[in-house]
Amino acid sequence: MVKGKQKKRSRSTVHSSRKQRSRAPDRERTRGKRPDLRVEIAGLPLKNPVMTASGTFGYGTEFTPFFDLNALGAIIVKTVTMHPRLGNAPPRIAETAAGMLNSIGLQNVGIDGFRREKLPFLQTLATPLLVNIAGKSVEEFADLAKRLSDAEGVAGIELNISCPNVAGGLDYGTDPRLTYEVVRAVRQTTTLPVIPKLSPNVTDVTVIARAAADAGADALSLINTIVGMAIDVRTRKPKLPGNTGGLSGPAIRPIAVRMVWEVAQVVKLPLIGIGGIMTGEDAIEFFLAGASAVQVGTANYLDPLAPMKVLAGIEAYLIRHGFDAVTPLIGTVLPPDPETE
Amino acid sequence: MEDRGWIVQAEMHSLRRFEPDYFLQRFTSPPLAFQPGQFVMVKPSGSLDLFLPRAYSILRVQRLSTGSRGKKVNVVEILYKVLGKGTTALSQLKPGDRVDLLGPLGNGYHVTQGVTTAILVAGGIGVPPVVALAERLASSRFTVHGSRRKSVGRRSSDTDRRSSDFDETSASSVEPLGRAVIGHRKMVAFVGGKSSTDALCLTDLRKAGAVLHVATEDGSLGHQGLVTDLLESYLRSSGHSAELSRSLDGHRSTIYACGPHPMLYAVTQIAERFQISCQLSLEAEMACGFGACMGCVIPVKSPELRVESLGQSVNREPSTVNERRYKLCCKDGPAFDAREIAW
Structure with a gap:
């Protein structure tokens, strides 16, 4: 990944002008003091802005050998549906350049299994738990939300209205009317924070974002995977048996950053940026574009310590650039340099 | 069950080719304790085009003398055939090149007492x-209960593998375990x-x-x-x-x-x-190797069929339920009881 001169130049511009505008303390005063990483999302105070993206973090236990889960800002677990789901037939994974296609098909233990088998461990954590849910109908979404509202240890609900790998999975995230209905139904069912996860598989993501906001969403997560396809040229068959899958990884990051930036212009809700975040600087891009927090997804597969490395990278950036907190960065991307003659 | 693994920023130690396209490759690592059948995820560090690590069964772990000064290094050995992007990239590494190496992962072969x-x-x-x-x-030197724990560097407490039937250290560095030997x-x-x-x-x-x-x-x-x-x-x-x-x-x-x-x-x-x-x-396409991505599913007949003692269920019919089930190759396997696989 070659970083062009242009990019380096604009970074240093950000640095110097931030200093002027928010009068960030100079290095003398911040030396030895760690930056304040706290952010607030949908009324939830988080000790740092790094979360794990649904579907890439299992139910948490898969990562306990590697690091203390309480070091995360929040945990988002694999999508839970009303009934257990077997998931799609293998192969479910296809590597692509700087990314991968997946077609897992929402394999999960179902809401009852989740509450019985998975939740007890998650309840032992101090880190807020956001549960990602997917319903087949507006009523089912609301019912799932209700069952989670009763459960102890659930801090919020993320709505998967954007899964590309199950029949009808994208419907609620690509039609603003349906987005509105499902968010409103969940909103009316629960007092927990409601965070719809938006799909990039739309012409104008701001339309969907507005619908979700109008329906009472507390925050928005974006983006889910992009529908993609890979073909094995030796067999001349699709690499995934369902033809298509969801593309994730650094390959989609520019799309995600763009969509966060677009939504940040029209919606005043806190945004959670997702899409190919591998390093702290990747996360910083999302903050500048307007996200208040980020989710680390596919990177977890390559390196189970990825969320911790992203967190350390964010802190290092803040120190290096003289910021004493993460919040002053949010949404402060500067206008491009004027074109020179 | 309790997968214990760790990330190593390992270096390639040496590479040996066996014609036509097989490679025996060694990576320097901390002393790595493993069960036969366990695997490591490996990819060249920093590559994005080759995005996902690949799973390689561990062939051997040993302590080697390098150079004339007799300095010893621990190496983990894999053996593979160049078939695609991942293996091609590994086969082109030079000694000292960095790799991401995670492991040992999964459940290896389960050796039961009484097998002659x-x-x-x-x-x-x-x-x-x-x-x-x-x-x-x-x-x-494999024991029935794996009661003895070896120190394996600073991560020693993380490597006691509950289901291990083996004393887990490489052949060159441990004394026999005495009484419990079968x-x-x-x-x-x-x-x-x-x-x-x-x-x-x-x-x-x-x-x-x-x-x-x-x-x-x-x-x-x-x-x-x-x-x-x-x-x-x-x-x-x-x-x-x-x-x-x-x-x-x-x-x-x-x-x-x-x-x-x-x-x-x-x-x-x-x-x-x-x-x-x-x-x-078994093997399957996997992204992570430790149960997070749920990509590497293996169709199995019944969840109960994998039994603790292989002897006890020999005569039990595998249930032929229509209900298909999956297990994860990486975490439930990669070694499986053959009777549980739904072919």
Whole structure:
């Protein structure tokens, strides 16, 4: 990944002008003091802005050998549906350049299994738990939300209205009317924070974002995977048996950053940026574009310590650039340099 | 169950090519404790085009002297055939090149007490876990309960593997464990390949004390035909039968196999015919290797069929429920009881 001169130049511009505008303390005063990483999302105070993206973090236990889960800002677990789901037939994974296609098909233990088998461990954590849910109908979404509202240890609900790998999975995230209905139904069912996860598989993501906001969403997560396809040229068959899958990884990051930036212009809700975040600087891009927090997804597969490395990278950036907190960065991307003659 | 792994920013130590396109590759690592059949995820550090790490069965872990100064390094060895992007990239590394290496991962072969003949079956590039098992059995240092823990560097407390039947350290560095030692009295290995160059690790298996049977499809080495033909005629001639296995409660022999899918299927059928317990090391496309991505599912017949003691359930019919189930190759396997696989 070659970083062009242009990019380096604009970074240093950000640095110097931030200093002027928010009068960030100079290095003398911040030396030895760690930056304040706290952010607030949908009324939830988080000790740092790094979360794990649904579907890439299992139910948490898969990562306990590697690091203390309480070091995360929040945990988002694999999508839970009303009934257990077997998931799609293998192969479910296809590597692509700087990314991968997946077609897992929402394999999960179902809401009852989740509450019985998975939740007890998650309840032992101090880190807020956001549960990602997917319903087949507006009523089912609301019912799932209700069952989670009763459960102890659930801090919020993320709505998967954007899964590309199950029949009808994208419907609620690509039609603003349906987005509105499902968010409103969940909103009316629960007092927990409601965070719809938006799909990039739309012409104008701001339309969907507005619908979700109008329906009472507390925050928005974006983006889910992009529908993609890979073909094995030796067999001349699709690499995934369902033809298509969801593309994730650094390959989609520019799309995600763009969509966060677009939504940040029209919606005043806190945004959670997702899409190919591998390093702290990747996360910083999302903050500048307007996200208040980020989710680390596919990177977890390559390196189970990825969320911790992203967190350390964010802190290092803040120190290096003289910021004493993460919040002053949010949404402060500067206008491009004027074109020179 | 309790997968314990760690990330190593490892370096390539050495690479040796076996014509036509097999490579034995060593990476420097902390002392790595592993069960035969466990694997590591490896990819060159920093590559984005080659995005996902690949799973490689651990062939061997050892301590080597390097250079004239006699400095010792720990290495983990893998053996692979160059088939695609991942293996091509690894085969082009130079000594000192950095790799991301995570492991050991998964559940290896489960060696039960009372088994007197270990029947090893390897097809082509499926040979590494089988050799790892042969060498471990040869060292006769596996215990029933794995009660002794070895210090393995600073992560020692993280490496006690609950289900381990083995003393987990490499063959060169541990004293025998004394009383708890059990062993296969006999080790028979069947190695198959398309041609003589595809029948690998024969010397290693022989050194480990295995009686060797080799089959090649073109007849360039050993028996001309399939390795499973050799397996079947061996079982018949050595007096194995379903009746005998039943009377011995299935404890007489166990087959441990790894290789291409059709071979594993044939081995499973043979094992069933002779009522011999059989474990297969499987592979599947995986992104993470530790249960997070849920990509590497293996269709299985019933969740209960994998039993603690292989002997107890020999006569139990696998449930033929229509309900399909999946297990994760990386976390539930990669070694599975052959009877639980839904082919």
